Amino acid sequence: MRFSRYFLYTLKENPKEAETVSHRLMLRACMIKKLASGIYSYLPLGYRVIKKIENIIREELDKEGCIELLMPAVQPAELWQESGRWDYYGKELLRFKDRKNGDFCLGPTHEEVITDIVRKELRSYKQLPLNLYQIQSKFRDEIRPRYGLMRGREFIMKDAYSFDVDDASCDKSYWQMYDAYTRIFKRCGLKFRAVEADSGAIGGNYTHEFHVLAETGEDTVLSCNSCSYTANIEKAECLKPEKIDEQVELKPVEKVETPGKKSVEEVAEFLGVKPSDLVKTMIFKLENGDAIAVLVRGDYEVNEVKVKNHLGVAILELADEETIEKVTGGPSGFSGPIGLNIPIYADYSVLNMSNFVIGANEKDMHYINVNLGRDFEVKEFADLRLAVEGETCPRCKKGKYEQFKGIEVGQVFKLGTKYSKAMNCTFLDENGKERYAVMGCYGIGVGRTAAAAIEQNHDENGIIWPVNIAPFQVILLNLEVKDKEFTEKVDKMYKELTDKGFEVLYDDREMRPGFKFKDADLIGIPVQVIVGKKAMAEGVVEIKVRRTGERIKVKPEKMADKLKEILEKLREEEENR
RNA sequence: CGGGGAGUGGCGCAGCCUGGUAGCGCACUUGUCUUGGGAACAAGGGGUCGGAGGUUCGAAUCCUCUCUCCCCGACCA
Known part of the structure; x- marks a missing residue:
């Protein structure tokens, strides 16, 4: 992609509306544009990141046998009345009427729709287990949208729903998704924790949240430094003390x-x-x-x-x-x-x-x-209090709690038969007996994952994209655009890299070098190839690694191999943090 | 919903108190000059001053109503 022909206009100054790092940088890097409070357009650069994340999700879910479909954003009230959530769900559910005065809502989640779809087709246990997912825009009329994509009203979400014959099988589906999520966030190059969370007063089922660790996270997570116990602070258990019969003198009240x-x-x-x-x-x-x-x-x-x-x-x-x-x-x-x-x-x-x-x-x-x-x-x-950092882990009784701030980017949730019962989603088991499907639901906030990646990967100059979700892998900087002969050479490099399968943003704009360096750093492409007159005279080009600032000089004919090597190394490190 | 703040060109802001017909920086266009970390100079283009009503000879500025946005809090499958 030639920068001069791309839709990418960076901002030197910080937009006033943005407080958090990711919001600020996304606006400055021309990734998103606000249309209304909590409602954003994904501009070309931002959308490339979104698609990267979506595709990682697709690949990993498909590996687990999940099947993609796409459901409507607009849903009729009847379904919600059937599940009982039309009255239960508050103002977050955006409701409206169509021309015939029928009640509708914009889907904040799709349990009702998916259950409706499945109940119409599900007859036999032989059709199970089943896991259907979609990547789609949701709408929740949040009380207070904020922080750009972090908490929007309209947002892209991957939601998956599993259907199983019984509890044990549902558990298996649950842990499959748990594993898939672990791989997904690893591939996104994120430092994260799967934490035990509170499932709310509805049902006694269990749930894990996936949190990207970042200073600016809204949630607090406690993690044992000895065993694997990690929990949301709302859930984190406290060790039950033994009753001690000390000989303490009881003074008069x-x-x-x-x-x-x-x-x-x-x-x-x-x-x-x-x-x-x-x-x-x-x-x-x-x-x-x-x-x-x-x-x-x-x-x-x-x-x-x-x-x-x-x-x-x-x-x-x-x-x-x-x-x-x-x-x-x-x-x-x-x-x-x-x-x-x-x-x-x-x-x-x-x-x-x-x-x-x-x-x-x-x-x-x-x-x-x-x-x-x-x-x-x-x-x-x-156990009725908030656990605190440093106290003894209730599970292994050896380690101590460490505290982290996290951004919740995904959740896996065992639903049980709440919806299948309410909406009569049944099948016949091998004994010919009618049973309710046991369900699970699994969400990933795609936009929020992108935002969390920035919260976790940036410096004072801008974004530092993990390779796997970077909008481009390489940015090629031509510092001598006006020199025709010179530019022809750089054009060839661009063609070579593109032909070899690199995703290249080619900065062919007629701008001073300083400007290009600043832009390259801001938008955070992992590797920069800098082609300037001096280096070219020595017969080399310069490669700069965005994350480390490391600069490497290579001969143009070695450039592609070197880039591949650097990208592989980065990828390796990022996936194993 | 409660509290605080803000709406003036694409972005960041001044002007408002004390009314006189809109300005600065960045960005944009043209030219000169420059070229390894957001250059300089010159000449330009672009604004219903969030909206409606009112006061006034005259309103970005004063008054009333209203809309939108941001921040803090309550809320959040």
Whole structure:
């Protein structure tokens, strides 16, 4: 591709709308163009990257026997009503009417459509297992789109759906996809982790998220430095402590004044104790209006997801001031378990505490030297707090948690029979008995993967594409475009490289060298071939490796072989990080 | 939805407070000169000042309404 004939116009200045690195660089490199909030066009350079990622996905899924199809973006309400999600799904589902006043929506996901397709054809267990996928634009009317392709409203997603005869077979499909995903992100040259995630209150099935590790990630991931346990912070388990029967002298409980001291830090400082000597009492409100209390050691945080899952409820929110006063009799910031008439759940971190500090359910008052059993009773102990970096891994009990920031680029999810039951997707098994298909669903955000790749691979000069997803492999810089004889030689190099199968962007623009260098660095093509007068006089061309900055001089006739060697080496390194 | 900020040429911004008919840098066109890390000079082209209404002799500027976009938070199969 000749740069002078390509649709690529870089920006020297940072567009104001962009905050994150990937968003900024994608705009500056002319990869995407915003049409409306969270809705982007993929310009030629950006679309090349998208297609690279899509093709890696296709190749790896096809290897697992997955079959590609394409479903509509517009879906009728009936299907969603049938699965029960027309009412359940919130405003994220963009709904509209057609000319005949029928209800429709833009598909945010395709469980309903795929289940409808499959149920119409599925009759026998002999047709299973089945895994169908598509790469298609989804639409979710996000509350707040942001960060360019990272969280758009319209976005390209690969979604796959598996159908199996039973649970065991579904597990097999699940792990096949897990393996395929691992290969896909490896091939994309990304540093990533597969993490155990929370599957929500719907069903007791399991799920893994694939996170690209990057400072700017929105999610927090904890990973054991000894075993393979890795989990989203919402899910990461905490080691259950043993009950220790220490011979601690239980001091008499005492009510003390703590004027204006509400937060754990303030109270601890005022009383001259450590935050870990306090017990925090959080009041939550359930959907039906009932309140519960959750206790956690002062230096820890309650994990709402764990509380929800423990109670088996879908909705849980921190109680408002009014509820707190009604339930505890005191203002927020001074809540404590003594005298509470609501269920009290305590995190394991409280189990072995003694002579601790709690709120007195009265303004400006706390109790000190409080003890479990003697002063109040707990309904139940459970793992209810957020795990923190450095604590002992609950699985191997040897390693410690390390913390990472991640960008979720993919998820594998075992659905079970939720949709096949709701939509009557059945088959006859080998005994002639009718059964529901056991399903799984598997997503990869294609645009988000591209954005995550940039978040992970850039420097102050621009993008550094991993070879396998780079829009071009080589950028050929002609520094003497006006010299006809010279240019003829470079034209030949361009032709040679193209003929030999390299994807080459040929910078044949009449611009000063500095400009071309800056552009080449910005758009992040992995290898630059720089052809200038001085080097040419020596009978060599210069190769610059974008990632390392390494410069190599080679004779033109050796150029192609050298490029191949460099690209292979890069690919090798990138795939095994 | 709550809080904050912004809409002026393709991009980044000034002008607004104190009304007088729009300006700067980058990009673009032409020419001269230059050519290994976003050159210089000269001459050009391009703007319903987000939209509607109002005040005024006169509105980018003042008033009212409205739309859009960005940031923080709540939310997120």
